[in-house]
Amino acid sequence: MLDSFHRFRLLSGPTPIERLTRLEQNLGDELGGARLFVKRDDLMSVGGGGNKLRKLEFLVGAALADGCDTFITTGGLQSNHARLSAAACARAGLSCEVVLTRAVPRDDVEYRRNGNVLLDNLFGATVHELPGDVDAIEFAHERAGELRTLGRNAYVVGSGGSSPIGALGYVACALEIVEQEAEFGPFSDVVLPNGSSGTHAGLAAGFAALRRDSLRLESFAVWADAASTHARTYDIACETLTMIDRAADLDRTRIFIDGQELGEGYGRPTEAMFQAVRLVAKTEGLILDPVYGGKAFAGLLAAVRRGAYDAGSSVLFVMTGGLPGVFAYRPAFDDGD
Ligand SMILES: *Cc1c(COP(=O)(O)O)cnc(C)c1O
Numbered sequence: 001m002l003d004s005f006h007r008f009r010l011l012s013g014p015t016p017i018e019r020l021t022r023l024e025q026n027l028g029d030e031l032g033g034a035r036l037f038v039k040r041d042d043l044m045s046v047g048g049g050g051n052k053l054r055k056l057e058f059l060v061g062a063a064l065a066d067g068c069d070t071f072i073t074t075g076g077l078q079s080n081h082a083r084l085s086a087a088a089c090a091r092a093g094l095s096c097e098v099v100l101t102r103a104v105p106r107d108d109v110e111y112r113r114n115g116n117v118l119l120d121n122l123f124g125a126t127v128h129e130l131p132g133d134v135d136a137i138e139f140a141h142e143r144a145g146e147l148r149t150l151g152r153n154a155y156v157v158g159s160g161g162s163s164p165i166g167a168l169g170y171v172a173c174a175l176e177i178v179e180q181e182a183e184f185g186p187f188s189d190v191v192l193p194n195g196s197s198g199t200h201a202g203l204a205a206g207f208a209a210l211r212r213d214s215l216r217l218e219s220f221a222v223w224a225d226a227a228s229t230h231a232r233t234y235d236i237a238c239e240t241l242t243m244i245d246r247a248a249d250l251d252r253t254r255i256f257i258d259g260q261e262l263g264e265g266y267g268r269p270t271e272a273m274f275q276a277v278r279l280v281a282k283t284e285g286l287i288l289d290p291v292y293g294g295k296a297f298a299g300l301l302a303a304v305r306r307g308a309y310d311a312g313s314s315v316l317f318v319m320t321g322g323l324p325g326v327f328a329y330r331p332a333f334d335d336g337d
Contacts, residue, residue: 001209005058005062006058008056008057008060011044011057014179015040017039020037030305033310034314038316039190041321044321048321048324050084050323051320052081052085054172054173058166058168059071059163064092070097070152072098072156074136076266077100077102081161082120083116083119090123099137099139102131110327111329114327115327116325116328117328141156160198167198169198170203171244188214188216189217189313191296191318192220192320193295194222195291200237200257202236209244220261221258221261222292230255233257238250261273261296261298261299272295272301273294273298274294276294276300288322289323291325293321293322
């Protein structure tokens with residue numbers, strides 16, 4: 001299904017699936033007989049890992065196939081996508097420029113200098129830091145034009161790497177999950193966070209192409225409200241599906257988005273997020289990040305508590321990475337805000 005696309009390998013193999021036995025015990029009767037699993041997409045060999053690396057296999061692959069020498073992308077100051085782009089480019093021998101804006105109203109030194117920002121510099125990326133009201137993608141295209149006059153050739157990718165080419169990385173993940181079902185049994189639900197939507201869209205396209213129709217795929221919006229997240233996810237999923245399987249179709253009612261965990265907005269902590277991060281850390285020794293995984297897992301716990309998952313169902317949560325964000329939010333974890 002994916003053989004005809006350019007791909008630069010950044011993962012060393014399938015990521016593991018693990019059962020959350022201790023968390024299941026901790027939730028006890030609340031769980032109503034459902035089983036909980038995690039897909040460890042936080043465990044990858046390059047750059048600290050995370051979901052963006054799957055997209056970057058195809059984005060960097062496309063950049064190299066186009067004969068580019070530079071990769072330019074955009075994001076918030078603590079963008080995991082920017083950090084992993086920097087790492088992937090180091091691996092691929094491309095120069096990397098990241099255009100970062102102030103998408104989150106935080107101004108403490110940890111947020112500005114720690115976490116992903118520290119790593120962007122370590123991986124040798126050129127960092128352009130812009131105020132929040134500047135159009136980052138426009139800046140990126142202008143910068144690409146500037147480089148062109150110097151005889152260079154840049155590949156420009158928007159925030160989160162969520163183009164249909166990037167979403168192919170999560171088609172690959174859907175293939176992997178379906179293969180792993182041979183060992184774990186069929187999953188009834190797959191749950192994940194949704195920011196720029198390429199992860200959800202790629203999985204939706206992949207499961208549609210595999211005709212894996214009984215699986216319910218649901219994401220929790222952390223960037224925008226449920227309606228606009230739904231529209232973007234469906235658009236990217238359809239475009240991606242067209243690239244891999246013209247005979248398959250995807251109904252818009254099969255895209256499930258929950259907007260209840262967004263709180264005051266992107267990157268702004270919620271009490272439910274802190275509780276979810278602490279619970280998973282204390283029961284399983286696993287780290288969720290405060291911007292994405294923490295909010296999505298809070299949504300999963302809320303669904304558990306309202307009995308959304310039937311007895312005997314198997315729920316797979318996709319751990320998308322983002323560990324450096326924990327360090328960027330150090331003051332928030334101290335004070336609970
Ligand atoms: C970007 C990101 C997401 C969201 O993925 P999208 O494809 O942008 O929806 C989730 N988790 C982490 C850690 C991320 O960095």
